[in-house]
Amino acid sequence: MPKEEKPKIKLAVYWGAACGGCCVSVLDVHEALFTVVEHADIVFWPIALDFKYKDVEEMPDGFIDVTLFNGAVRNSENESMAKLLRKKTKVLVAYGSCAHMGGIPGLANFSNKEAIFNRAYIESESTSNPEKIFPQTHFEVPEGTLELPVIYNDVKALNQVVNVDYFLPGCPPQTERLVEVFMAIVTGAQLPPPGSVVGAYDKSQCDECKRKKSDNKLIKEFKRPWQIKDDGETCFLEQGVICMGPATRGGCGVRCIEGNAPCRGCYGPPPDITDPGAKMMSAIATMIDSNDPDEIEKIIKTIEDPAGTFYRYSLPSSMLRRKFL
């Protein structure tokens, strides 16, 4: 009697406000893609295959086994697709830093929609728009009405819009971690409780990092990576370069640091840290080599774009959420 084949899982991949890197990272699994397609039928993946939104709308609720949703929620299209895919999916995964924490698009929360539109459509050096025309959400043409999504004032992480089952961090996630998590799902392995971060460790980058650390290094000036002659061995922070390692989960294989670049925090904070920016500010405060308030201020001013550095990937899901203008 022929062996009964295990039914394949139905897999969807979708992007919200994203750069495309997360979708590329799914393709980056190389030969493991054969393993993926052996276990899964791809039922929706706009960047790679010609499915339409109406195909998803026609699926019964819970029809898709796993959706990897990458990208933040920035506009009405992102939001309605997040809600639709939540309805149609058993296991919804926030895939990558943008879906996990708001990511790079979330830096827009340091500004607002009006200022961003003014900059993009009026003030930018390459723009000529004397009539001050902004993108319209509806525009009539002889063939009918053209529709564009409504851009929101706030960028949100996926779980600020719908319930998320798992968070797979990284910008983009390491493909090895994706394959591990995917195989755990298809083989029915014991998964952590819904709402957990998967494909990453609970310890910080510093726990994995091989660079040398001392206990009492004090800093008189912070520098950008190109301003130091990196010896390739000493902790970046101790060389005065901001490294988000103390406030960031391990799991990526410390790849940036192995490539002699400081950690930027894309894996998000470990479970014992609520706010990565606050953690970094307190870590850095202990390293400043002065008790004189004026000098302390001078040293702090040597940190280039502190808010953008400490919250590069996490502003929408941080305690701050946004800058109020």
Ligand code: SF4
């Ligand atoms: S997490 Fe990084 S790679 Fe993925 S969509 Fe966002 S910016 Fe791009």
Ligand code: SF4
């Ligand atoms: S701060 Fe950065 S360079 Fe220093 S130990 Fe931590 S991860 Fe390594």
